[in-house]
Amino acid sequence: MSSQYGKKIKISIFGQSHSPAIGVNIDGLPAGIKIDINELKAFLKRRAPGQNDISTARAEDDVPEILSGLVDGITCGAPLAIIIRNEDARSADYRELRDIPRPSHADFAAHIKYGGFQDVAGGGHFSGRLTAPLCIAGGICLQILRGLEISIGAHILRIGSAQDDPFDPVSVSNADFELIQKNPLPVLKPEAGEAMRKQILEAKEKGDSVGGLIECAAIGLPVGLGDPMFDGIENRIAGIVFGIPGVKGLEFGSGFAVACCRGSENNDSFYMDGEKVRTRTNNSGGILGGITNGMPVLFRAAFKPTPSISMEQDSVSLSKAENAVLQVKGRHDPCIVLRALPCVEAAAAIALYDAFLDC
Ligand SMILES: Cc1cc2nc3c(=O)[nH]c(=O)nc-3n(C[C@H](O)[C@H](O)[C@H](O)COP(=O)(O)O)c2cc1C
Numbered sequence: 304m305s306s307q308y309g310k311k312i313k314i315s316i317f318g319q320s321h322s323p324a325i326g327v328n329i330d331g332l333p334a335g336i337k338i339d340i341n342e343l344k345a346f347l348k349r350r351a352p353g354q355n356d357i358s359t360a361r362a363e364d365d366v367p368e369i370l371s372g373l374v375d376g377i378t379c380g381a382p383l384a385i386i387i388r389n390e391d392a393r394s395a396d397y398r399e400l401r402d403i404p405r406p407s408h409a410d411f412a413a414h415i416k417y418g419g420f421q422d423v424a425g426g427g428h429f430s431g432r433l434t435a436p437l438c439i440a441g442g443i444c445l446q447i448l449r450g451l452e453i454s455i456g457a458h459i460l461r462i463g464s465a466q467d468d469p470f471d472p473v474s475v476s477n478a479d480f481e482l483i484q485k486n487p488l489p490v491l492k493p494e495a496g497e498a499m500r501k502q503i504l505e506a507k508e509k510g511d512s513v514g515g516l517i518e519c520a521a522i523g524l525p526v527g528l529g530d531p532m533f534d535g536i537e538n539r540i541a542g543i544v545f546g547i548p549g550v551k552g553l554e555f556g557s558g559f560a561v562a563c564c565r566g567s568e569n570n571d572s573f574y575m576d577g578e579k580v581r582t583r584t585n586n587s588g589g590i591l592g593g594i595t596n597g598m599p600v601l602f603r604a605a606f607k608p609t610p611s612i613s614m615e616q617d618s619v620s621l622s623k624a625e626n627a628v629l630q631v632k633g634r635h636d637p638c639i640v641l642r643a644l645p646c647v648e649a650a651a652a653i654a655l656y657d658a659f660l661d662c
Pocket residue numbers: 359407408409426429430431432434547548549550607609610611612634635636639642643646
């Protein structure tokens with residue numbers, strides 16, 4: 304079974320890049336919650352293609368169509384099913400890929416797994432387009448979490464060699480999230496955004512692509528969400544963030560840097576802040592033993608460069624069983640990171656709301 308996630312709210316994503324529609328079924332949402340559809344549309348717009356010269360030129364409005372689960376804008380307890388119709392599909396661009404798989408895309412692995420019956424058009428079910436329904440589910444969870452005074456925000460930390468300032472791990476705030484949204488690229492430091500834009504355009508001009516890092520924070524979480532060992536907050540977030548196509552790495556708090564530290568450097572000392580227990584540093588990323596400790600939950604996701612590049616690449620002809628040269632056609636993002644950012648926020652919101660309901 305593919306494309307399903309969650310313990311208390313179960314999310315199932317369906318569709319292909321060029322099928323008539325894509326969508327999500329969300330089961331287990333409590334009844335009686337008002338969903339603001341205009342706010343959801345605004346959230347989806349942050350991921351939508353065709354908005355600038357550093358994203359794919361595919362033009363999709365991504366209008367959510369509610370099929371069930373909402374009555375007068377309020378959840379009614381039935382599964383919430385929402386679709387988005389695909390409108391701007393050019394399937395002819397993808398015909399060659401049935402025989403000559405794109406290096407580092409899912410074409411080859413899917414061809415073997417599904418015996419050649421997989422939908423190759425636009426990347427089929429492996430397309431970044433399938434993150435639109437993920438953003439529908441996540442946009443709804445973000446709204447519900449905000450009602451619980453929990454907020455989530457992300458920024459681009461790095462693209463190629465261009466770097467933004469990291470979040471302050473102990474005091475990242477709603478003001479940071481608002482600032483990120485105001486900047487032309489979602490970063491804390493506008494100069495960093497300009498440098499990132501340059502890196503993307505340089506790669507694009509060469510028919511190449513570039514990878515990057517997204518840093519995400521969740522604030523306002525109570526102490527005690529998550530469970531030890533296999534249902535910890537790290538596990539739950541990893542389970543859904545790795546569902547976003549193109550994610551190749553994930554680290555929480557100080558992440559891989561902890562391997563170079565002494566305990567005296569890495570341990571987060573506790574102190575009393577009025578009646579609250581807080582830590583002076585947050586190398587743990589707000590998670591101890593899989594359970595939230597009340598500090599911001601912080602993680603970074605590494606995205607690979609977009610696999611579909613227009614430079615010539617070595618591949619194979621599967622029908623002829625011989626080496627072949629491929630030049631990928633079609634419209635592609637020169638960098639996934641920008642459009643993936645709301646997907647990371649959405650994924651975190653689904654994981655954390657599901658953990659909240661599972662307490
Ligand atoms: C928002 C978004 C947009 C994407 N756009 C493209 C694209 O235009 N071209 C492409 O080759 N891959 C794109 N990808 C990445 C591929 O879908 C992904 O690399 C592929 O499915 C293989 O999966 P994997 O990289 O996780 O192994 C995009 C991913 C996301 C999240």
